[in-house]
Amino acid sequence: MAMPVVRDYRRLEQRLQRLSRRVWHVEPVGLVDGLRFYQVRPRKPRAGPTILLSAGIHGEEPAGVEAVLTFLESSPAGAxxxxxxxxxxxxxxxxxxxxRRSRQGLDINRQFRGRTRCEHARLIKRLVAGRHFVLSLEFHEDVDGQGYYLYEGCRDRTPLAPAILARVARVMPLDPRPQIDGHRADGRGLILRPLTRAAMRRRRQWPMAYHLFAHHTDHVLGSETPVGAPLDRRVAAHLAALEVVIAAVSGDRGQ
Ligand SMILES: [Zn+2]
Structure with missing residues (x-):
């Protein structure tokens, strides 16, 4: 039972194709549900840490996609x-x-443990094979969100959540709930869910972040905006989080 089309992917593709070719290399790297899956990289790759930035794994979370496009179009110096x-x-x-789901009716963000018929998850696993990222940042949204909140998993490094939440609080309120999406939260926008090997083993359906944290990075972040807030605020909140991440990676975290 497919929903009616409300957004035009060709328009998104046109925006990607209009990006500065001096800065970005835009490449379709596969087909998912019959549509092109785009990967964007710097035109001139540098030696240094690589950030994995992604959005739109859930189709009803448009602010993340818009935030990534805005970031690519503005390509700030930090980029x-x-x-x-x-x-x-x-x-x-x-x-x-x-x-939310793919054409096959799958929540893509639950398809990362073991074998799957989800072509998005299979493609992503191929794309990251053999790679290491200093950090993975995912943009999400929450229809029940009452403010901005954040998931963070990191090992052997300083968490970025305090800096991100302090920065985003200047853009929109932080989610005050003590329980968010089934997890304990601190009432100021931080999900309290230590991402340990044991916790990951217990979970049968892995989100993408678990796969990345298990094999490709020591640091995962999930940036979550409330769908009820105006779109431009939600985009600004994600971009504020991204700004903190870039500053941290390019500054005291060079490796
Ligand atoms: Zn999501």
Whole structure:
């Protein structure tokens, strides 16, 4: 039972094609649900840490996709300091219909443990094979969100959540709930969920962040905006989080 189309993926593709070719290299790297899956990288890759930035794994979370496009279009100076792998819209079929799931009816963000028939998850696993990222930042949204909140998993490094939440609080309120999405939260926008090996083993359906944290990075962040807030505020909140991440990676975290 497909939802009606409410967004035009060709328009998104046109925006990607109009990006500065001096700065970005835009490449379709696969087909998902019959639509092109785009990967964006710097035109001139640098030696340095690589950030994995992604959005739109859930089709009904448009602010993340818009935030990535805005970032690519503005390509701020900070963007040129680090390396990137960027997936602006992981689930284009869902994004077009404002539906969470893929055309196959799968929540892509639960398909990362073991074998799967989800072509998005299979493609992503291929794309990251053999790679290491200093950090993975995912943009999400929450229809029940009452403010901005954040997931963070990191090992052997300083958490960025305090800096990100302090920065985003200047853009929009932080989510005050003590329980968010089934997890304990601190009432100021931070999900309290230590991402340990044991916790990961217990979970049967892995989100993308678990796969990345298990094999490709020591640091995962999930930036979550409330769908009820105006779109421009939600985009600004994600971009504020990204700004903190870039500053941290390009500054005291060079490795
Ligand atoms: Zn999501």
């Amino acid at each position: 040129r300091v680090v390396n990137w792998i960027i997936w602006p819209c992981i689930n284009p079929y869902g994004w077009e219909r404002n539906q």
